[in-house]
Amino acid sequence: MIKSASIRNIFLAPFALWAVLFVVVPFVVIAWYGLTNDDGVFSFSSLAMITRPGYFKALIFSLLLALVSTAACVVIAYPLCLILLEKTGNTRDMLVALCVVPLLIQSLLLTMAVQTILEKNGVLNQFLRLLSLPDIYVLNTPFAIVLGMVVNFLPYAILPIFIALSKIDQSVIEAARDLGASQWQTFRHVQLPLSLPGAVSAITLVFIPSLTTFFISALLGGNKILLIGNVIEQAFTAGYDFHIGSALSMVLMIFVIANMFLTIRFDTTEEAS
C-alpha cells in the first residue's frame, strides 16, 4: 500500500520502539535480575534455586496440572465443536457465543464461585444432601485446581478448534463418508488432521495460563498446594526477592518459548491470507 520504503519505515517506527522498549528490554531486565545476586554480581545462584526440592516439586506439579487441564479442555472441546458444526446458521452462532461469553466475567469471581460450589457446606454438597447422597470433599485437592482451570480456560480451547473445524471443506467430509468411512474414521483421518492448527492454538492458549496461574491454585488448592506461579508471585509481593522471582520466571520462559515454536510451526494464518 505504501510504495516508498522510507515512508513505510516512518509508519513502522512506533511499533519498532514498542517492540524494543516493551518486548526486548523487559527480557533483558529479567535476565539481569535473574543472573545477578544482591550485590549486583553475576551469579547462577538464583537460577540454581529451581533445583531446591520445594521449588522443583512446584514446577513439576504445575507442569502436570497444566498438562491435565489442557488435555481435558481439548477433549471436552472437540465433541462439542463437532456437535455445534451440525447446527446451522443462527443456532450455531448463538451456541458459540454462549461458549465465549463466560470469558467476559472476571476470572477471579468465576474461581471464587467454583470455591463456593465445592466447599464443605457448598452448593454441590447441599445439592447432594437434598438427594440424600454422601458429601464430596474436593476443595484443596489437585482436582479442584484442574476444575478451576477448565472453567476458566475452556472457551479458549473451544474457539480455535471450532474455527479450524468449520473451515474444513464440507465436500471433503462427505467424500470420506461416501467412500465408506465411519463417523469415527472420518474424524480420525480427515477432521482431526485438518483441524490440527486449531488444536495447537487451543493447546497454547490453555497450557501457558494453566502452567503459570497463581490465583486459581491459591483459591482452590488451599495453602497446601503450591504451583510455580504462586512461588514467583510470593517472591515478588511477599518476599521482595526480585532475583529469585526473575530466575524462576526465566525457567518458566523455557516452556513459553517451546510453546511459541510449536505455534509458529503450525501457524497457517499467513498461508491462508
Place this chain on the structure above:
Amino acid sequence: MSNRLKHIYVAAVLTLLYAPIAVMIAQSFNASRYRGHWTGFTLDWYAALFESEEIFEALMNTLSIGLTAATVSTILGLITCVALHGMRRRTRAALMSVANIPMLNADIVTGISLMLLFLAMGLRLGYCSILLAHIVFCLPYVMLCIMPRLMTLNQNLYEAALDLGASPFQAFRLVVLPELKPSIAAGFLLAFTMSADDFIITHFTKGAGIDTLPTEIYAELKLGVHPEMYALSTLVFAAVLMLVFLIYVNRKFIANIRKESLL
C-alpha cells in the same frame, strides 16, 4: 452419537461453564453476605453498589484505562499493519512473531518484566504504569484482528483510487478504511475486553493506592468479596447477554428480509 446424547453433552458443557456464573448471580441476590448460605432474596447489594466509592473508583479506573489502552493500541496497530502490508513476506512474518510475544508469553512473566522495567526507568507505579502495560499487551490482539483482513483486501481498488486522482491518504480513508472497519472495531473491542479483564499484569504493575476491578476483587478475597461486586458482575453479564441476544435477533431479522426480497 444419538441426538439425545448430543443434547445432553452440549447441556453438560454449558452447565460446567455457567454453574459458577449462576452461583455468582445467586449471591448478588442473597441476603446473607456469607457465601453459600441462602438466607433470602434482597436487592440491597445493588443499591449498595451505587453508593460504594471503592467500587466506583475501581470501575472508573477499569473503564478509563480500558478505553484509553484500546484506543491507543488500535491506532498503533492500524498504522503498523499498514506499514507491514507492503513488506516482504518473511520480514512481515518475523515482525508479526515479535508482535505476538506479549500475547503468547505468560501473563505473570509479562507483568513482572514490565514492573522491573518501570522500576528501572524510575517510573512511579500507578495509573500510568498500568495504562502503559495495558497498551503493551493489547497491541498484538489488535494486530491479530486487522492484519488478516488487510492482507485479503483487493489491492486493485486502492490502485484504482490513486489512478482516478485520489491522494494516498484519500484513497486509504475512502477505499481501504471502510473495508477495515469491522476488523478495527473487533480489535478495539477485544483490546478493551482484555484490558478490563486483566488481573495478573495489573497486579504486578499497579502501585499502592490504585485498583482496577480485578485487583479490587483480589484485595477483597481475604476478607470475603463484597456482594456488591457480585451485583456489578451480574449487571455486566446481563448486558453482554443482552447484546448477544440483540445481535441474534437483529441478524435473524435481516436474514428474513433478505429471504423475502429474494422471493
